Amino acid sequence: MRRGAVVQMRDASTRRKRPTSHVDNAISAALRAARTTAAAEARGVSGGAHPMLRCPDMKSHTSYLTLNLPTRRAFLNITQEVRDAVEKSGVREGLVLVNAMHISASVFINDDESGLHHDYDVWLEKLAPHAPTSQYRHNDTGEDNADAHLKRQVMGREVVVAITAGKLDFGPWEQIFYGEFDGRRKKRVLIKVIGE
Numbered sequence: 001m002r003r004g005a006v007v008q009m010r011d012a013s014t015r016r017k018r019p020t021s022h023v024d025n026a027i028s029a030a031l032r033a034a035r036t037t038a039a040a041e042a043r044g045v046s047g048g049a050h051p052m053l054r055c056p057d058m059k060s061h062t063s064y065l066t067l068n069l070p071t072r073r074a075f076l077n078i079t080q081e082v083r084d085a086v087e088k089s090g091v092r093e094g095l096v097l098v099n100a101m102h103i104s105a106s107v108f109i110n111d112d113e114s115g116l117h118h119d120y121d122v123w124l125e126k127l128a129p130h131a132p133t134s135q136y137r138h139n140d141t142g143e144d145n146a147d148a149h150l151k152r153q154v155m156g157r158e159v160v161v162a163i164t165a166g167k168l169d170f171g172p173w174e175q176i177f178y179g180e181f182d183g184r185r186k187k188r189v190l191i192k193v194i195g196e
Contacts, residue, residue, distance in 0.1 A: 061089030094195010099158030
């Protein structure tokens with residue numbers, strides 16, 4: 001088919017025309033190959049499948065940490081809890097996602113050094129000071145935690161770490177931390193392990 005040719009795409013509710021591209025053609029070819037392979041396997045015919053279309057048995061494991069830190073701001077090393085979840089999952093090769101499930105907390109990777117944690121706290125407080133709380137429109141709703149939302153945005157929501165030979169595949173000094181910016185209440189962290 002020539003580039004720019006028009007193909008009719010059928011949708012459950014509408015018919016529309018759009019130009020095709022090389023990407024469309026490649027996707028269509030891959031889908032045809034997958035359908036052909038699936039149909040052959042359903043008939044008991046094996047072999048001939050493209051190796052990229054076969055998926056090994058994947059494992060999935062989900063854990064939650066519930067944290068209730070006694071201060072407004074704090075940093076907590078959660079690396080061992082993540083290691084425990086990876087070990088429990090049985091995944092040898094894969095990925096682990098660790099994310100704060102609250103909009104005023106963070107998960108990040110860095111060095112476990114108290115001076116660095118102090119520097120983070122001072123730096124974040126300069127970027128988004130807690131007081132005066134009247135400086136933030138968000139706090140007009142009766143909240144007093146607008147700074148915590150901004151600090152979380154800077155520090156990030158989640159990290160993804162490779163799992164190699166059943167272990168977290170870190171660089172030198174890397175550790176996983178939970179950053180609390182509006183503490184004194186229960187919050188959760190999701191640990192999702194996937195792989196084989």
